[in-house]
Amino acid sequence: MRRHKTTKPMRRCIACRESKPQDELIRFVLNGQDPVADISGRAEGRGFYLCRNAECSATAVMRKAFNRVCKRNLDEKEISRLIEQVLDSYQGGMDVKES
Numbered sequence: 001m002r003r004h005k006t007t008k009p010m011r012r013c014i015a016c017r018e019s020k021p022q023d024e025l026i027r028f029v030l031n032g033q034d035p036v037a038d039i040s041g042r043a044e045g046r047g048f049y050l051c052r053n054a055e056c057s058a059t060a061v062m063r064k065a066f067n068r069v070c071k072r073n074l075d076e077k078e079i080s081r082l083i084e085q086v087l088d089s090y091q092g093g094m095d096v097k098e099s
């Protein structure tokens with residue numbers, strides 16, 4: 001039997017710390033010190049990742065995971081709004097694959 005090697009890039013979620021395929025995560029990049037959502041997944045800059053689910057979003061806000069990555073104090077509301085925007089845009093356009 002022939003085996004197909006699938007080497008999907010794995011990235012670690014900043015909230016649950018689990019490694020997952022990149023397409024199950026939201027990518028953010030640092031624009032200066034401000035995190036911005038990278039929907040295309042191709043923006044330049046230092047990236048970090050968060051699971052595409054409400055649980056990890058909440059955890060990230062609660063544990064101030066963004067502050068750690070961005071090395072500055074972000075307002076909780078600011079982080080929530082940023083995540084909400086991304087989740088909305090994913091639900092709008094892309095099909096989220098269940099695996």
Ligand SMILES: [Zn+2]
Nearest residue numbers: 013016051056
């Ligand atoms: Zn996660």
